[in-house]
Amino acid sequence: MTEKYHESDPMSDVISDDYRILQIISRFGIRLGFGDQTVGATCRAAGVDSNTFLTVVNYVKDAAHARISEMAEQIDLPALIAYLKNSHSYFVDFRLPGIRRKLLQALDLTGGNRIPMLILRFYDEYAQEVERHMTFENTHVHPYVETLLQGCLPAETFAEIEEQYDEQHASIEKSLSELKSIIVKYYPSDNNASLMGEVLMDIFMTDEDLHSHCHMEDTLFAECIRRLEHEVRSRGGKPVQxxxxxxxxxxxxxxxxxxxxxxxxxxxxxxxxxxxxxxxxxxxxxxxxxxxxxxxxxxxxxxxxxxxxxxxxxxxxxxxxxx
Ligand SMILES: [Fe+2]
Ligand SMILES: [Fe+2]
CATH class of the missing domain: 1.10.10.10 (Winged helix-like DNA-binding domain superfamily/Winged helix DNA-binding domain)
Incomplete structure (x- = not known):
């Protein structure tokens, strides 16, 4: 495959090249079973903006070299917001509860050792922190952008909102690193080593996935919002309380x-x-x-x-x- 994916690439080749794109497909609401269709045809059939889809895919493939300014021009903000919302549901309703179920199986909560109980509590607090953050984005950041899309200027500036979610991203990432480190360093998984190994793999993969998600919000999504805010302001958008x-x-x-x-x-x-x-x-x-x-x-x-x-x-x- 070429460095960047294009509309004319067969969708199945894109997935074979990088399995992470499977998750992106599902979060855009595209179903498997597209045969030999290209990326463009698959997106059109699913009613998905293909430029936004390709931009997200190319971003995830190589975020370190992403040209944010060029990419922002390709983004349709309602399509990106729908993608981010579905990603939030995936993390909160599916991924994090799934890890908890496996963690419960892997941790030995029967003996007098308090460490397993503390690990579970640490995990629950972490999952709640992620949920609070994603609720904040769904109920605060996304409606903010929707107001801008209607040509109105919200009372808060994006810089004020951005400051809050940047802090939340940093805190979420730090908590997950701590959790990995606590399990790796302090949990003696004598009986359930394979199960605990699997949970750790899940946690590492979620960490990577969540990092990519937050990074996209900090860079590409934020750039799109700043541009829109600037545009609405320069057109003299009506302030909204x-x-x-x-x-x-x-x-x-x-x-x-x-x-x-x-x-x-x-x-x-x-x-x-x-x-x-x-x-x-x-x-x-x-x-x-x-x-x-x-x-x-x-x-x-x-x-x-x-x-x-x-x-x-x-x-x-x-x-x-x-x-
Ligand atoms: Fe998010
Ligand atoms: Fe976020």
Whole structure:
């Protein structure tokens, strides 16, 4: 294969050349079984922007030599956001729970040794940190970009948001390195050496995958957002206040928005407005605006009423409910 992949390359050759592209394909929503079709034809058949797909593939193949400025011109931001969202679901809903299951099998939690229990706790805290970060991106960074795409300027600048997620990326990567090091150095896997070896392999691969994901957000995604922000600003985009944004979203639909459903779930878990604001990276005022909108739409004001609504509509499991 050539250094860079092109639209005319057969998709199956691209995958044979670098197995990591399998993950990219699935996160773009492209299914296997494309026969001898080219990258371009496969993307068109799946309704995926082929320039964005190829740019992501070429970035992952050789991030060290990626020309970010040139690549940013090829990106369709809604397509990249959809890809990043699917990647978040993959990590949070599939990859990290899968590692935990294997870790539970590999760790000997029966004896008096406290190290296995501490390793599990360390892992759970790490997985929660990743989930919080990805929730922040889904509910804060992506809507920020969507506002810019509508030609409006959000109240915060991208530089302010970028600072937060850069810190989170650094912290996530540090935690995973620590976890690898703790297991390698301190866990005596006498009985389950093969199983623990497999878990470690999974953790190393996830580390690489997550590093590539975060690095793309720090470089390519950030460059695309900066350009869009600059463009909207120079066109004199209309400033938008956070609360106005949230109100507009809620007023447009009689159904609950995804954010409103998230708020209900947090209320049902017994969280205060302040705790909900912290968990979802929004202001307390915004939480209150959402709660007013939820009450208006559902005609339900009490936490008990919302709990019943959430159970009946499958927003929560009975186990999550604060009774
Ligand atoms: Fe992300
Ligand atoms: Fe991230």
């Amino acid at each position: 956070e609360d106005q944004e949230e109100k507009t979203e809620s007023a447009q639909t009689s159904d609950l928005s995804e954010r409103e459903k998230e708020i209900i779930v947090q209320v049902v878990k017994g969280l205060s407005n302040k705790e909900i604001a912290e968990a979802l990276f929004i202001s307390v005022n915004t939480v209150m605006t959402h709660r007013r909108n939820i009450s208006r739409k559902l005609q339900i004001r009490s936490a008990a009423g919302l709990t019943i609504y959430a159970i009946v509509n499958g927003l929560v499991n009975l186990d999550d409910v604060q009774l």
